[in-house]
Amino acid sequence: MLMMPRTKRRQSMRQRLLLGMLAGFxxxxxxxxIGLWRYADDAANQSYDRLLSGAALVILEHTFLTTQGISVxxxxxxxxxxxxxxxxxxxxxxxxxxxTTITGDSQLPLPDVIVNDKIxxxxxxxxxxxxxxxxxxxxxxxxxxxxxxxIVQIGHTRRARNSLRTDxxxxxxxxxxIVTLVGLFFIWIGINRAxxxxxxxxEDLRQREVTDFKLLQVKPPREIASLISSINAYIxxxxxSLEHSQDFIADVTHQTRTSLGTLQGQLGLATQETSLxxxxxxxxxxxxxxxxxxRLNNQLLSHAxxxxxxxxQETSNFSLVDLARSTLEQIVRDQIHSHIEFAFILDxxxxxxxxxxxxxxxxxxxxxxxxxxxxxxxxPANKIDVRICKHQSGVSLxxxxxxxxxxxxxxxxxxxRFYSDTLGDTGSGLGLAIVNAVALSxxxxxxxxxxxxxxxxxxxxxxxxxxx
Amino acid sequence: xIRLVLALLVLIFLSSLSRATEPGTLNILSATDTKAxxxxxxxxxxxxxDIHITYQEFDANELFETIRKHRDDPSYPVDIVISSxxxxxxxxxxxxxxxxxxxxxAIDIEDWAQWRNELYGFTFEPLVLAYNKSMFPEAMHPKxxxxxxxxxxxxxxxxxxRIGTYDIRDAGSGYLFATQDAIQSNQIFRLMESFGxxxxxxxxxxxxxxxxxxxxxxxxxxxxxxxxxxxxxRQNPDIGVLMFNDYTIVMARTAFIHRDAAHxxxxxxFLDFLLSNAGQEAIAKNSDLIPILREYRTALAPFxxxxxxxxxxxxxxxxxYQDKLKKRNFLTNWEASFLPKKLLLPQWNxxxxxxxxxxx
Numbered sequence: 039m040l041m042m043p044r045t046k047r048r049q050s051m052r053q054r055l056l057l058g059m060l061a062g063f064x065x066x067x068x069x070x071x072i073g074l075w076r077y078a079d080d081a082a083n084q085s086y087d088r089l090l091s092g093a094a095l096v097i098l099e100h101t102f103l104t105t106q107g108i109s110v111x112x113x114x115x116x117x118x119x120x121x122x123x124x125x126x127x128x129x130x131x132x133x134x135x136x137x138t139t140i141t142g143d144s145q146l147p148l149p150d151v152i153v154n155d156k157i158x159x160x161x162x163x164x165x166x167x168x169x170x171x172x173x174x175x176x177x178x179x180x181x182x183x184x185x186x187x188x189i190v191q192i193g194h195t196r197r198a199r200n201s202l203r204t205d206x207x208x209x210x211x212x213x214x215x216i217v218t219l220v221g222l223f224f225i226w227i228g229i230n231r232a233x234x235x236x237x238x239x240x241e242d243l244r245q246r247e248v249t250d251f252k253l254l255q256v257k258p259p260r261e262i263a264s265l266i267s268s269i270n271a272y273i274x275x276x277x278x279s280l281e282h283s284q285d286f287i288a289d290v291t292h293q294t295r296t297s298l299g300t301l302q303g304q305l306g307l308a309t310q311e312t313s314l315x316x317x318x319x320x321x322x323x324x325x326x327x328x329x330x331x332x333r334l335n336n337q338l339l340s341h342a343x344x345x346x347x348x349x350x351q352e353t354s355n356f357s358l359v360d361l362a363r364s365t366l367e368q369i370v371r372d373q374i375h376s377h378i379e380f381a382f383i384l385d386x387x388x389x390x391x392x393x394x395x396x397x398x399x400x401x402x403x404x405x406x407x408x409x410x411x412x413x414x415x416x417x418p419a420n421k422i423d424v425r426i427c428k429h430q431s432g433v434s435l436x437x438x439x440x441x442x443x444x445x446x447x448x449x450x451x452x453x454x455r456f457y458s459d460t461l462g463d464t465g466s467g468l469g470l471a472i473v474n475a476v477a478l479s480x481x482x483x484x485x486x487x488x489x490x491x492x493x494x495x496x497x498x499x500x501x502x503x504x505x506x
Numbered sequence: 507x508i509r510l511v512l513a514l515l516v517l518i519f520l521s522s523l524s525r526a527t528e529p530g531t532l533n534i535l536s537a538t539d540t541k542a543x544x545x546x547x548x549x550x551x552x553x554x555x556d557i558h559i560t561y562q563e564f565d566a567n568e569l570f571e572t573i574r575k576h577r578d579d580p581s582y583p584v585d586i587v588i589s590s591x592x593x594x595x596x597x598x599x600x601x602x603x604x605x606x607x608x609x610x611x612a613i614d615i616e617d618w619a620q621w622r623n624e625l626y627g628f629t630f631e632p633l634v635l636a637y638n639k640s641m642f643p644e645a646m647h648p649k650x651x652x653x654x655x656x657x658x659x660x661x662x663x664x665x666x667x668r669i670g671t672y673d674i675r676d677a678g679s680g681y682l683f684a685t686q687d688a689i690q691s692n693q694i695f696r697l698m699e700s701f702g703x704x705x706x707x708x709x710x711x712x713x714x715x716x717x718x719x720x721x722x723x724x725x726x727x728x729x730x731x732x733x734x735x736x737x738x739x740r741q742n743p744d745i746g747v748l749m750f751n752d753y754t755i756v757m758a759r760t761a762f763i764h765r766d767a768a769h770x771x772x773x774x775x776f777l778d779f780l781l782s783n784a785g786q787e788a789i790a791k792n793s794d795l796i797p798i799l800r801e802y803r804t805a806l807a808p809f810x811x812x813x814x815x816x817x818x819x820x821x822x823x824x825x826x827y828q829d830k831l832k833k834r835n836f837l838t839n840w841e842a843s844f845l846p847k848k849l850l851l852p853q854w855n856x857x858x859x860x861x862x863x864x865x866x
Contacts, residue, residue, distance in 0.1 A: 111835060114689055114826045121822040125622045127600045128822040141831040166602040194822075197622075 052229050059225045063218045070214045071207075078206035082199045083160075083171070086123055090173040091158055093119045094190050097132065101188045103181035108132075108140050108188050116192075123198035129165055129172075130192040146191055149174045153189055168195045235259060239266070251277040289456050290338055293467075297334055301327040337468035340407070341455070344400045344472050348479030356398045358433055358500065359384060359426055365405045366424050369413070378413060378420040385427035392426065392433050394500045396480040404476035407469040408437045408496050416441035416493065423489075435498040438489035449486040473498075532559045532772040535573070536588035537566040537678070538759060539713055542734065542794035549788045550779050557772050565710060566591035566678025573598055573764070580766040585773040588761045590631070590731065591678035593685070593824040595760045599625045600825060604762040607774050612781040613799050619758045621820040627758025628780040629789065630798045632732040632806065632815060633683050635748040636716060636739070641668075641725045642746070650752040652693060654728075655700040665704040670715040670727040673708035675837055679757070680710075683729040685827040685836060686755045686818055698843040701728070706844070713738075719745055731757065736805050737794035749813035756817040758798060 096116040102109055110132050120128050131142035147163040149172070158175040172193030179186050235256050242254060251273055258266040304327055308320035363382055370380050405424075412422045416439045425436040444452055453474040456467040473496070477484035482500045489495040536543065540563045547559050564572060566589050576582035587603075589595050598604065604624035609615075619627030635654070637647075648654040658665050672680020687694040707724065709715045712734045715727035720742050727735075732747065739745045761780060763773040779785040781798075789795050790802035797803060818824070827833060 110831055112826055112829045112832050114823060117826040118821075118823040124617075124821065126822075127602070127622070128825060129600075141829055168602070 051233065052226075055229050056222065056226060059222060063221060067211075067214055067218060071211060074207055074210040074214075078203045078210065081206055082203040085202060086171070086194075086199050087160055087173065089119055089122055090160070090171070090192055090194070091175070093117070094158065094173050094175045094192050097130075097190045097192065098175060098177040098188065101132065101177060101179060101190070103179040103184060103186060108134055108179060108186055110141060110188070112141075120192065120194055123194055126194040126197050127166070127168065127170075128192070128194045129170060130190070132188060132190050135176075135187040135189065140188070142191075146172070146193070149191075154187070162196075163193075165193070170195050171199065232259070235262065239269075251280075286455070293334060293338075293456060294331075297327065297331040301331060334468070337407075337472065340403055341468050341472050341475065344403055344475050344479070347397050347400050348475060353396055354398065355393050355395050358392045358394050358401075358435060361398055361402060362405060362424055362426060362435060365402050366409065369406065369409045373413060376413075377418050378416070378422060381421070381423045383423055383425040383427075385425065387426075387428045387433060390428045390433055394433065394480070396500075397476075400476045400479065404473045404498075405435070405437070407472050411469045412437060412439035412441060412494070415439070421491065429499050432499060432501045434500065437496045438491065439493040440489070440491045441493045443488055443492060443494045444486060452486070453484070470496075530556055530558050530772075531583075532557050532585050532769050532776060533583045534559055534561045534586045534588060534776075535564060535569055535584050536561065536586075537564050537569045537590055538588055539563070539711075539734065539794070542737065544793075546788055546793040546795070549792045550776060550785075553779070553784075554772075554775060557775070559776075565676075566594060567676065570594040570598065570678060573603060574601075577601075577603065582766070583768065584764045585767040585769045586761055586776055587764055588759060589678070590757055590759050591682050592627070592757060592760055592818050592820060593682045593828055594678050595625055595762065596621065596820060596822065596824040597828050599762055600822065603765050605765050605767060605770065605773075607763055607777055609781055610774075610778050612778065613783055613786060615781060615798070616817075618817045618819040619760075619798055625760050625762045625820055626777060626781055627760045627820060628785070628798055629733065629759040629795045630756055630803055630806070630815075630817070631759065631796055632749060632754045632756045632809070632813070633729045634732040634735050634754070635726055635728055635750070636719055636730050636735040637726040637746050637748060638719045638722055638724065639744050639746045641722065647748055648750070650750050651691065651697050652752075654750075655693075655697045658700040658704050662703060665725060667705045667707065668723070668725040669701060669704050669706040670709055670718055670724040671701065671706060671729055673710065674840060676708075677710050679731070680729065681827070681833075682757070682818070682824075683755065684840065687729070688836070690753055690755065690816065695839065695843050698840065702844045716745065733794055733796045733805070736796075749809045751812055752814075753816050754809070754813040756815045758817065758820070759795065760820065 093116040096119065097110065097112055100111045100113055100116075112130075112132075117128065120126075129143055129146055131144060131146045132140045133142075133144075134140060145165075147165055149159055149161050151159060153159050153174045153176050156176060156178075158173050160171065160173050162169060162171050164170070170193045172191055174189060174191045176187050176189045179188055235258050238256055239254060242256070246252075253270045253273060254266055256266065301324055304320055304324035308317050308324060311317035311320055366380060366382055373380075409422065409424070413420065416422065421440050423436075423438040425434075425438070427434050427436065452470050455471040474484055476482075477498055480498075480500065482498045485497045485499070487495040487497060534547075540561065543561075547561060551557060551559060560583070569587065569589055570591070573584065573587060576584070587595070587598065599622060604622070606623045608623055609626070615626065635648075646657060648657055658669070672683065674681040674684045684694075707718070709718075709727075712727075712731045715724065715730055716735060716738045718724045719727055720738070732749070735745070735747045739747050761777060763770065763777060767773050780789075783799070786797040786799040786802050789797040790804065796805050827836060
């Protein structure tokens with residue numbers, strides 16, 4: 039059995055717009071239908087009320103007062119008029135004001151109002167198992183000094199009315215429905231036109247080579263202009279990042295090759311030396327070069343790790359004081375036989391927490407590099423201070439040494455990779471670059487200053503407290 | 507002479523009397539001469555062996571009163587009501603006595619011959635003048651009603667007591683025909699007066715008038731049901747039929763299913779049959795009636811070109827002359843113009859007939 043992978047259906051913008059409009063149209067249709075129903079009901083009633091009214095008037099015209107009382111000669115046309123509602127049964131009664139039926143059906147339901155003043159009154163009532171619509175209208179008859187009021191009641195069943203009402207509703211609704219469909223059709227076209235720039239962008243991106251970092255050239259409508267500029271900015275960043283990586287790889291390759299080349303040179307020279315003394319000299323140099331290469335590789339890995347961890351954004355809350363102290367302790371242990379004097383100074387934090395959010399491993403790496411640099415570049419009787427103090431909006435980590443320091447104009451330069459201030463030294467040129475990367479990923483400010491003792495002061499100002 | 511002939515005709519295949527409520531029965535109450543419709547009913551039974559028809563003949567007014575009298579008695583055995591008095595039928599249907607039925611497999615029925623999918627006209631029967639051929643020479647034949655009025659004025663002695671028509675106070679169909687005349691023409695009371703001067707004889711039914719024409723008692727009869735007259739003319743060469751050139755009113759015999767019909771499906775099948783092509787053909791071939799479907803109206807072929815047929819339209823218009831006051835006024839006018847004053851007596855029916863016969 040072939041199993042299709044179940045993919046979650048993507049929401050179509052087209053579908054969403056269309057559904058929205060459809061809902062709107064349905065709402066409008068509902069309102070129209072209610073209005074239509076009332077209109078159709080009124081129209082049907084008015085049309086057929088005219089028949090009743092006409093018939094009632096004609097009958098009233100043929101009523102007269104005789105010595106025996108009211109009489110009526112119902113004209114054929116009266117019934118024919120009502121009979122225009124072809125399939126409806128007709129009921130009528132002519133009665134005097136005191137309720138005496140003169141002719142017609144005396145059982146007809148009476149209106150619930152008193153009828154007078156020649157104003158027709160219409161009402162619905164059940165009669166003979168069907169719902170019927172009646173008119174009641176009166177007329178004052180005068181014969182000499184005698185006068186009396188005659189009332190005519192005539193009504194018919196509702197078949198014609200209901201069928202006219204149904205017709206009107208169906209016709210009206212059909213038109214509304216057609217308008218809706220045409221409307222939806224044009225909306226469909228409109229949506230497609232509006233989405234056209236997006237489709238063009240999709241085409242552009244789909245057909246692109248991976249190395250093509252050209253910006254999108256479409257002229258976007260206002261609504262998606264920011265989307266396009268974001269995409270373009272992203273393309274730009276991607277391009278920069280890739281160029282950066284390529285530079286890095288080139289640098290690493292160059293550094294490693296140079297380092298190994300130097301080592302090979304030293305070893306080659308050593309084999310040609312005749313005196314044991316000179317050969318030892320060469321070998322010592324080679325040993326130095328090996329150490330430098332190892333350190334370079336360690337630093338490269340360290341740098342890559344720091345960058346990688348920053349990308350992965352593995353963060354937690356930790357105590358800066360604890361981290362600085364433990365790192366320092368480790369360095370002190372390594373340098374136990376040197377004459378370097380280490381100091382850990384914890385200033386009053388004045389209520390400021392030393393808990394910061396970040397990656398403790400990266401930060402430990404950065405501090406280790408700083409201390410390593412201080413040891414490496416300082417005098418044998420160096421004095422290295424690690425200080426934690428408060429600044430305006432957070433805590434700072436400061437490392438002072440009594441080394442030669444770095445000239446102010448090179449402060450920026452030393453933060454770049456593979457730049458070493460001291461030529462021919464064992465420096466890899468990556469230490470401060472690592473610190474810089476860690477500072478960036480922690481949103482900390484890295485600054486290089488002169489220490490009070492004339493050496494270098496490296497200062498990291500952490501602004502954030504803990505993570506949320 | 508109120509005809510109380512309840513010709514209970516049980517037309518069943520194996521002639522076993524079946525009770526009205528039995529499933530195979532269909533009760534037809536009809537104001538139609540049994541003789542004229544018998545073979546049509548037999549034909550229906552042949553085609554539907556499961557249905558046995560119980561046929562009862564009434565006068566139109568009797569039928570109307572019978573249906574009304576039993577309006578609150580659903581057990582009264584009636585399934586189909588047939589009458590030539592279209593106004594009375596409309597009145598019954600208007601009162602809600604009918605059950606709706608949409609015909610199945612029916613011919614195209616014109617608008618005038620149906621109402622409310624309840625009342626259906628299935629015949630086409632013009633109102634005619636029938637005459638005794640030997641007594642009424644062709645040279646005298648009137649073309650129009652005013653011609654007839656003129657010749658009656660011109661030959662008062664000749665026509666005296668030898669003209670017959672419906673007594674519209676008694677005959678439901680006769681009343682319908684007279685009121686239709688009144689609607690159609692203002693001249694009709696002039697004709698009535700001419701009749702009145704000739705001391706006319708009045709009858710309950712077409713067949714009685716035709717009998718007297720055949721016997722030579724009457725020269726002519728006015729407003730007779732054309733189907734009966736033509737059928738009689740086919741059998742009796744002495745009888746002639748004439749249709750006027752000014753207008754010829756056409757009555758359709760109508761049928762409806764009674765509201766309380768016990769055998770609704772049979773009744774529906776019967777109505778469907780009456781108005782199917784086969785039923786119309788059967789009416790043309792097996793009965794004295796004339797079917798409403800034009801292609802089977804061969805009996806009327808000689809008159810089609812000269813006589814404008816005016817069918818009576820089914821509908822509430824027919825209720826007008828059924829209004830109590832209207833009817834009373836119409837009958838008063840009719841009596842005043844039609845009947846000699848001395849004959850206006852309470853027991854008019856028998857006495858009128860007796861006196862007419864006596865004075866002849």
